Amino acid sequence: MADVPGEAPEHCPGTKSEQAGKASACAGCPNQRLCASGATKQADPGIELVKERLSNVKHKILILSGKGGVGKSTVTSLVSRVLADSNPDKNIAVLDIDICGPSQPRILGVLGEQIHQSGSGWSPVYIEDNLSLMSIGFLLGSPSDAVIWRGPKKNGMIRQFLSEVDWGNLDYLILDTPPGTSDEHLSVTTYLKGAGITGAIVITTPQQVALLDVRKEIDFCNKVNIPILGVIENMSLFVCPKCKNSAEIFPALTGGGRAMAADLNIDFLGSLPLDPLIARCCDEGKNFLTDIPESPTILVLKDIVKKIIHKCENEKDNNVIDKT
Numbered sequence: 001m002a003d004v005p006g007e008a009p010e011h012c013p014g015t016k017s018e019q020a021g022k023a024s025a026c027a028g029c030p031n032q033r034l035c036a037s038g039a040t041k042q043a044d045p046g047i048e049l050v051k052e053r054l055s056n057v058k059h060k061i062l063i064l065s066g067k068g069g070v071g072k073s074t075v076t077s078l079v080s081r082v083l084a085d086s087n088p089d090k091n092i093a094v095l096d097i098d099i100c101g102p103s104q105p106r107i108l109g110v111l112g113e114q115i116h117q118s119g120s121g122w123s124p125v126y127i128e129d130n131l132s133l134m135s136i137g138f139l140l141g142s143p144s145d146a147v148i149w150r151g152p153k154k155n156g157m158i159r160q161f162l163s164e165v166d167w168g169n170l171d172y173l174i175l176d177t178p179p180g181t182s183d184e185h186l187s188v189t190t191y192l193k194g195a196g197i198t199g200a201i202v203i204t205t206p207q208q209v210a211l212l213d214v215r216k217e218i219d220f221c222n223k224v225n226i227p228i229l230g231v232i233e234n235m236s237l238f239v240c241p242k243c244k245n246s247a248e249i250f251p252a253l254t255g256g257g258r259a260m261a262a263d264l265n266i267d268f269l270g271s272l273p274l275d276p277l278i279a280r281c282c283d284e285g286k287n288f289l290t291d292i293p294e295s296p297t298i299l300v301l302k303d304i305v306k307k308i309i310h311k312c313e314n315e316k317d318n319n320v321i322d323k324t
Contacts, residue, residue, distance in 0.1 A: 013025065022036060053163045053165070059312045061198055062188065065217055067205075067209075070205045073096075073104060077108055078288070079201075079301065084130050088129075090130060092131045092132075095175045099149065102135045104176055108127045115138045121165055124166075158191065159187070179213075199229035200221050202230070206236055206257060210250075230268060230269035233257030235249060237273040241275065241276060277295060
């Protein structure tokens, strides 16, 4: 019901159901007349627009986590930078669909840049020759402006990003999503139905409170038929930048992301140590690959990126989603 205004009844039969607007549960619903008219059963024209626009994008990867604060946006930027740097012949783009908390412009060092529009659509902002970004952060008057939107307006913005940005020929489009399994996730899944989702990378931290929510995100992927490329455990260890000693900040009392991945039969891509120097680079929008190339996190990142490329190139179910 995310694309229909108002609240759904507790036992809503669904907008695509033959009983939409006719079932007893529909009585009193503000959307009853709309559902009964059959308008909600019609295909969204945005799906075909997105399919056409993304026809030249080889791989679409969602970065997901059911838990906020696990460093999902940071990992998105780290992976995209390493992917672009280690593959100069490939074109990489990041789409920030965290509508209420767009952080990619700051992390990637392009805060305050403007979006330009041409006859072919919006032009993304370039960070490197082969790395570009689109975010609602570029459309706000100030980085501190709050985005106070209901679901339908968020959905419309995501559809615009997917159908009106002139990405050109891309090898990888990496989508940074907000935490949870709500409007933004359902929208991007629906609109990418025709264009195809290569898969999702799930981010977690080692402690049990994060793993519980991440399991819900994995269940979401299974229910909407999104292939899971693997799990990345962030902030697995703290590495002191001076003495290089390490310590557990979030103890993995139940085995952490590796044990969860094994339990759910999902590939474990790697554990990223917490390096405060990389965190500072992200806050200042600097390129950590050139500023702190000796960081132990970079070695792990490069290995993770190699695994991601291998998974994408060998994913048999590329560009196929059977249901939403």
